[in-house]
Amino acid sequence: MAAPSNRRPGFSRRAQYGNFFGYLIAVAGMVAGVILLIVSIGNAGAFSGLRAGAADTAAPAAKVAAGARTGSQSVWQILSGYFTSGARVAQLEREVAEGRVKHAEQAALTEENGRLKSMLTLTQGDQRPVVVTRMIGSTSSSTRRFATIGAGTNQGVRVGMGVRSPLGLIGRVVEVGSNSARLLLVTDTDSSIPVRRASDGIQGYANGIGNGTVQIRLSTTGINPLHPGDAIVTSGSGGIYRPGEAVAVVVSLTPDGAIARPLSDPGQTEFVAVEPLFEEIATPALTPQTSSAGKR
């Protein structure tokens, strides 16, 4: 379809000025975009209030949508269940039998663990989550991986808290609004988590690649000791993430580590738990006293 040419609007001075100022505002908008970018890249938290406000505004509708998401998934599962029930019952019975044996072994281990811990006078840390909430959205078209959860400062969420699903670590809170918070997912390219192999404690880092997997980089050199299927858990060094939380499973090896798939797919996760900060901020009595010493 040929466009009505409104670039040359005839002799109307008003229309000519309108056109001119339209282009002027468009170019000014571009320049403003560059300035905004420079500010937001220079200071990552510059517009966090604005973003958090927008997320708060959209949160009620997003919560309803999140309910519909899990609802529609369960409908599909009910339908497919009719076709696979026989095989599943047999499989579940076998799993229950195996599970009973495992449970007995586990009870023995727990008992032994408790005994060893009491010998070392370690206490079991309080692991109660700050809040259990819904995942209400994620940046699905940007290469940055952020997600939004439906709890904020009103529910006690603070920046830096780890977030996990029943299957494992999902990410870390980076921005908080009053009723919503923004997470940096473990698959984001900015996310780097100190990890170890669950079986023997080889140290490394899990860096997001941005395509739904993480790259495991080992702190050691030499022969790559990892194998596909190894479980990777947080090591707790650095103090952001609690040690021993499941993160990922190795799927393929690279020369200096491995590619691993996160255990908790955010898309399959309905409810997540926000965990309290692992390491307390140092008490005021312990802050360095260089300035006051200088005054004295």
Place this chain on the structure above:
Amino acid sequence: MPTPLPSALRKFGKPRINRTASPVLALAMPWLLVMVGSLSPTWPVIASAPVLPPFGFLLLVGWQQLRPGLFPVWAGWPLGLFDDLFSGQPIGSAVLLWSLAMLALDFIDHRFPWRGFVLNWLVASAFITGYLFLALQIANLAGGLASAVVLLPQLAVAILAYPVAARLVGLADKFRLIPIRSV
């Protein structure tokens, strides 16, 4: 792409004596549709990789190609600012890229006034490719480290989704011009 209204609404879509389109609906519909597209991060899809097309951008290009001149040329920055609030990109990314896209689309519109849908699709594909790669570069400047390979599935999905977005725009265009206001 012009799209017929659903049969239930077709009766209302016909021109009638003493009825005209509501100016509020006719002017607000394009802005609202693009903003709803920008809200896609709050839709019930949670992804651990970038897979969904940038719906806001697709709808903006769709409107600009179906109805050139309906949006003012400066529409890129207010809509881009709204998109930035939700997209996860650093703020200013869509303000810049959407403004650029609007100016470039305006230029193409005046340079090639007679276009078929295939040419529109080709132009839109070029714009989507440029937009996704520049957005990736901007996200990487702000702390990301993603490689361009990550984008390829999303790029394919976005280019294939463009005709659907253009259909949706065509339907919304029919809808916004339904004569409901009595004169």
